[in-house]
Amino acid sequence: MISLQGLSKSFRVPAGEQWVLRDIRLDIGKGEFLSIMGPSGSGKSSLLSVLGLLDGDWKGEYTFEGQALHSMKERDRKAFARDHVGFVFQHYHLLDDLSVQENLELPLEYRGVGRSERRERVDAALRRFEIEDKRGLYPRQLSGGQQQMIAVARAALLRPTLLLADEPTGALHSSQGELIMDLLCELNRDGITVVQVTHNPEYARRGQRLIELRDGQLVQ
Numbered sequence: 001m002i003s004l005q006g007l008s009k010s011f012r013v014p015a016g017e018q019w020v021l022r023d024i025r026l027d028i029g030k031g032e033f034l035s036i037m038g039p040s041g042s043g044k045s046s047l048l049s050v051l052g053l054l055d056g057d058w059k060g061e062y063t064f065e066g067q068a069l070h071s072m073k074e075r076d077r078k079a080f081a082r083d084h085v086g087f088v089f090q091h092y093h094l095l096d097d098l099s100v101q102e103n104l105e106l107p108l109e110y111r112g113v114g115r116s117e118r119r120e121r122v123d124a125a126l127r128r129f130e131i132e133d134k135r136g137l138y139p140r141q142l143s144g145g146q147q148q149m150i151a152v153a154r155a156a157l158l159r160p161t162l163l164l165a166d167e168p169t170g171a172l173h174s175s176q177g178e179l180i181m182d183l184l185c186e187l188n189r190d191g192i193t194v195v196q197v198t199h200n201p202e203y204a205r206r207g208q209r210l211i212e213l214r215d216g217q218l219v220q
């Protein structure tokens with residue numbers, strides 16, 4: 001589904017050029033659950049940002065379901081990402097002033113999904129994730145694990161082809177971390193391709209394949 005060929009990224013720093021990703025060659029199959037590990041600063045988040053098209057400043061080839069994203073204009077890439085990619089971040093990124101219901105509805109509203117379908121989809125997600133009783137609460141009234149559950153539900157509601165999770169359990173206690181991993185596995189079983197960055201070897205093994213980055217290079 002995804003193919004990266006010779007993908008590289010660097011920053012200009014006073015001392016010259018700092019390479020963050022070097023000549024990455026990576027294929028990710030449709031429906032795969034891939035885990036990425038590596039030391040701090042090895043380029044894991046940078047790779048996820050490129051995969052999710054949050055970052056358009058790289059060289060090389062990136063093909064996604066036959067579409068050559070490297071030849072696409074930045075604006076078209078962003079639109080492509082909106083239609084295909086969901087993100088889950090370590091620190092949830094929920095909007096503090098919005099209730100759970102509103103947090104889940106907002107991205108659907110941005111996509112032009114009508115009010116009644118929005119309600120239906122949000123209701124179904126709340127039922128599925130067994131968080132119906134949290135509907136009217138605000139993020140500060142939820143535990144970290146519950147907030148991350150809402151963030152995963154929010155990403156899943158957009159029905160992405162690819163779900164990217166950057167240390168989704170990094171801020172959670174182990175039982176909450178397990179729960180989030182269960183949810184990611186469940187979404188993967190539904191057919192969503194999942195790529196997670198993690199420092200936890202046990203959670204990394206929940207994926208079907210593990211790759212390792214060192215100094216911006218794929219070593220495994």
Ligand SMILES: Nc1ncnc2c1ncn2[C@@H]1O[C@H](COP(=O)(O)OP(=O)(O)OP(=O)(O)O)[C@@H](O)[C@H]1O
Pocket residue numbers: 011013018020038039040041042043044045046047
């Ligand atoms: N704007 C920038 N300018 C220069 N260097 C940068 C910039 N952003 C990131 N880097 C460098 O890119 C490298 C990779 O960073 P990245 O966040 O991808 O690593 P990581 O493997 O996700 O680390 P961690 O596990 O600590 O989150 C780091 O050495 C970092 O200092």
